[in-house]
Amino acid sequence: MFVSYQEYLHEIANSLQHADYSLTSRRILDFLYDYQLDKNEVIKALSFDIRTRYLQQAQQQESDTQALQLLCEQWLQAVKQLAIPEQQATATSTMVYEAHELSKEYKSRARGFKLEPVSLNIQLGELTAVVGENGNGKTTLLRLMAGELAPTGGSATYFGNDDTDWYTTKGKIAYIPQRTNRWYGTLIDNLHFFCTINGITGAENEDHVHYILFRLGLYQFRNLKWTEISSGYRLRFELAKALMMRPRLLILDEPLANLDINAQQLLLQDLKYLSQSSKNPMGVVLSSQQLHELERNCKNIVFIKQGKTIYSGEQQSFASDRTHNAFEIGGNFSISDLQQQLSSLGDIKIVDSGTVLIINTPLSVDALQLLKVITAHQIPINYFRDISKSTRQLFQKDI
Amino acid sequence: MLKFLVPSFIKNIDKTLVLNYPFWYIVKLHYLLYFTIIMWLISYGVGCMLPINITSYNPEKVTDIWIFVFSVLGVILFCVWMYYLTIYNNEDHFGKFSMWDDTKMLLILVIGINMLMSFSYPMQLRVKNRLANTFTDIELAQQYNDLNLGYKYITSDLEDFQYCGFDLHDNPSHDSIINRESSYYGKQYVYDLTKFNNFTRYDISGNNYLFYDISLFSMTPSLVLKDSIFRKALLSDEAVEKAYSLHTTDADKLKAISKHLNLVNLYNRNHYFEYTAQEYLDNYNHYEKNCTTYFPDAHNIHPQDRRVINYLPDSDVSAYIANIYKAKFTKPHVLLSNYLWFAFYFSFCVSLLIIVFRNNKWQHFLVSAVAFILLGIILGILSLAFGTRSSESKFTTLFLITWGICAVLSIQYYFKKNRYSTVKAVATNLFYICLPFMALIICGYAHDVFGWLKMENEGLTDAFHIAQREIMERTYEDALFLAQLLGIGVFVLVVMPLYKLFFAKQKALPREK
Structure with missing residues (x-):
């Protein structure tokens, strides 16, 4: 549940690799706070500098991130040189x-x-x-x-x-x-x-x-x-x-x-x-x-x-005992056209929820299969979501 | 709001307090002290600059507007202070607090409110000081002496100024004659200047000239010690009489009249004198010569004997000189026990309301306030409806019963609380707010209703019972005083800390909706 020292660094390095400075700068501060590195003036100054620069750049919409990248790498190097003991969760009961x-x-x-x-x-x-x-x-x-x-x-x-x-x-x-x-x-x-x-x-x-x-x-x-x-x-x-x-x-x-x-x-x-x-x-x-x-x-x-x-x-366990799968789909087509084109999938039921259609299929039909059929029939969709394990299914159209 | 008026050192104090001492950050005593000192300096400056002199007949006319201005500033600062006192509250956010916080807060509020009330004091004291320094103590005593030693010769209308006669057929007391009691009007009088050995003289205790009475420098027990320079220089009644007896020649009398007139001239610079000193002396001599016998119709004295009319503004001079005397030797009103009691009770009650407000949600404070007023009205109506003998004691009885019910509800709520109850919270507020005064009320009630330390006046003739009654009265007064002290003391030192815990916890209780 709690992020370990190694996981933190890995996460920071990963986000840095993807040039996600928002996440990098936030996680650097989290790391600083969690591992109480604020006593280390160099690390502390570097951490706040990274976040400050990121916020300034974001505000001014600057795209030059070289300096920021350099700072983050410096930070990673500096932290890796420290012998940081693994932090234990302070709470006695979860x-x-x-x-x-x-x-x-x-x-x-x-x-x-x-x-x-x-x-x-x-x-x-x-x-x-x-x-x-x-x-x-x-x-x-x-x-x-x-x-x-x-x-x-x-x-x-x-x-x-x-x-x-x-x-x-x-x-x-x-x-x-x-x-x-x-x-x-x-x-x-x-x-x-x-x-x-x-x-x-x-x-x-x-x-x-x-x-x-x-x-x-x-x-x-x-x-x-x-x-x-x-x-x-x-x-x-x-x-x-x-x-x-x-x-x-x-x-x-x-x-x-x-x-x-x-x-x-x-x-x-x-x-x-x-x-x-x-x-x-x-x-x-x-x-x-x-x-x-x-x-x-x-x-x-x-x-x-x-x-x-x-x-x-x-959330993962929701609808584990479901009897059918459900998908949201949106696009420029009618229910009857869709019904006809998806008939090969067996007993399906399509409901108009207002902005999108909800397709209920047997459990044997998963998202991949459904998408294959849609692609095969070149159905012009612009929205698709698997809601089989989503509480979205529990919302019904009342009016 | 007043940021631009706040120097950086106050902001630094603020920062230190917010980081370390939340209670002192909330109460903002440093701001209060800072603004009070500023206002005191301004007030003192105003006091120095106000246009006053010895003829400032009534200095209050000059200071009143400034007292009003400083009062308004005090009220504004009070509102700002209250704003800050209410926006930060530990218990609203379930933060750390001490059971003594309310006691400390009460003390600070009482001091703070008195500080806000004191903005105009330096100005008033400076005005008093300036007026007092117009003459030295010896000069002032000499002026009183000059007035007294010339007064006898400045005669005008017999009735107004030389009324020293009495009804031959009556036996009026000496005091009655001196005080010209009205009951002697309309009777037959003898005007005998040879008996003019007592008159209403210029007196430092001159009750006729209390121009400072309203608020500025109320008359207080004189600060003039017996062995003071002033007291020594001031001629006593006997000394005045003796001095008069030494005026054997017209020249002595003329000198005394001249001194008197000079003094009048000093205070009434623009006064037009109708008569010269010599004419006043002639007038006096005429009376002394002619008015020594029985006048059958003295009340309508012969016009020939009315030598001088409307001669000088005697009372104005008296007022001016009395003002200076009082400015010199009377206590400032801020040190009077009456004022101090008023200031304490006023600030205590306001502080208590603020503390109750802080300890409640504003809606429930409002409900409590309305309940308090409504209960008062209802109890009043009920006491009138049921009270045949004494509505007042019925009202107190009903009030005590109501308060007792509130006390029971509150104590029950105190010990057994797992959810918020508006009714019990309001009952607690009513119980709490009346508590400091209950010892006093109960004493008064026991005295009035059960005759505790009470002895009826009627029928008491012997000295023993009269003395006993007096002792009981004094004991009762002592008991009342003790009840005030105990009531407030126990409330502040015992009840407030205990109820602080209660109020804080009450805020955290789950509610019905």
Whole structure:
């Protein structure tokens, strides 16, 4: 689960080889932080220099990356010469959250919404996605997990501790709601303050704040206030604030909603890496409608439909007992044409989901076979996705 | 907002505090001290520049507008301070805190609010100081002496200025004559200047001339010590009488009148004197010669005897000189116990509200405030509806019952809490906010309703019971004082730390929706 020293270096060298300086510079900082190399002034200066230069280049859209490449190689050389002991995960237990038959009923709600009993486990270093249609109980579940809401039934254990002192527990949970509350003062003041109240003081405070600011690419915005930033950056600011408390459980409600596609992928990638930090690992839970992005990055999936948990478990295990395969396909053709051209595949069923068609095939037909038939018939497709193991299947067209 | 006014050393302090001492970063005491010192300097400067002189009849007219300006600045800074106090809060983010944080915060708030209230003090003290330094102590005493030693000869209307007669058929007391009590008007009087051996003299305690009474330099126990230069130089009543007896010739009297008039002239530079010193002396001699016998219709004295009318603005001079005297020898109002009690209770109550606000979500603070007001109204109505004998004690009874219910709910909530309850949170706020004053209220209630340390006045004739009653009254006053100290002391040192833990944990409790 946690990235080892050798894996880190391999990953950094690999990303450098592909000239992915965004990832390289971020992982260099992660490495610095995880292996506490900030005492080594040369490595520290080099690491921050790499990230600063990358951010400057990205901002100015410069394509000359030679200097950056050189710096990264220098860094790799310098690090390889160090005798770095393997870092062990600091957490004694990997269990972050365990819910058993947790339920919530809003008596005052006119429609009398009820979240049916749900059981789930969250482990350190794992991303868990809560998916479902709007108004089906995702936020309710996240708020229950964050200790914002009192459950109507069931029980929950945080960090393997049965006796919940809510103040201490919540000090280890960072919850970022969909609509973040307004905060006051500059970002850097807030970050320093958050650090201090969580016991990180003095030089360590400054280092930690700098690390987060650079790591999340917020350094240039450090003196801005809430009103001076876009909603996309507000989320990053919230994330930065949350990371100040070194949480063990990070809960984000619809974090991808206001982000462009690049920012979405960057955030998910960051969450994945940050959760796997050997110094401060955490369990991450997030809700979103961006199914495919979530499924690519999250280990666990919780699917809620009208308050009922349809699925809760590993993403890889989803639909392992399925009776058919399903594929999304888009292009300039009609259902009847497609039906006719794919008839050789046996009993297939095609449903129009609105923007794309969903083809349900027998288990014996996999994506490769289907694509072969499509190619053979020269069907003009512009979109194809295998959703056989995706919770996408659970979304049905209601209207 | 006030960034451009903040020097770099304050920003450096800010940085150090935010990195190491979150509590002190939140309270922003360094900013408060900095701005208070600036305001004090400005205030002192204003006090130096305000156009005052010995004829500043009422310096408050000059300082009032500035007191208002400094008060507004104080309120603005208070609002800014409150803004910073509320935007950073450890417990909102489940950070580290100490159980003594609220106690420390209360202390700082009380000091801070008093500092904000003090912006105009240097100006007021400087004005007082400037006025006090107009004359030396000996000069001022001499002026009082000059006024007194010439006053007897500056006669005008008998009724207004030389009323020293009394009803022959009555037996008025000496004080009644001196004080010209109105009950003697309309009766028959004797105006006998030979008996003019007591008069309302210019007096340093002159209660008639309290021009500083409003707020600036309230009259206080005199700071003039018995052996001070001023006291030694000031002629006593006996000394004045003796000095008068030494005025045997017209020349002596004329000299005394001239000194008096010169002093009037000093303070009333533009005053037009209708009469010369010699004319005042002639007038006095006329009265002394003619008004020695019984006047059957003295109240409507013969026009011939009305020699001088509207002679000089006596009270203005008295006011001016009294102002200087008070500026010299009275305590500034900021040191008066009344003011200090007011300042303490005001700042304590405001601080308490701020602490409750910080310990709650603003919505629940608002609900608590509304509940407090509504409960007050409801209890008032109920006490009127049920109270036949004493609505006030009924109100207190109902209030104590309500507070007791809140206390039970709060303590129950304190020890058994696993989810947030708005009702119990509001009850806790009501219980908490009344707590420092409860010892005092309970003492008063026991006194009024159960007769604790109380003895009825009616029917007490013998000295023993009267003395006993007085002792009880004094014991009760002591008990009230002790109740105030104990109530607030126990609250600040015991309840606040315990409830700090409670309030912090309450913030973390899961809610129903």
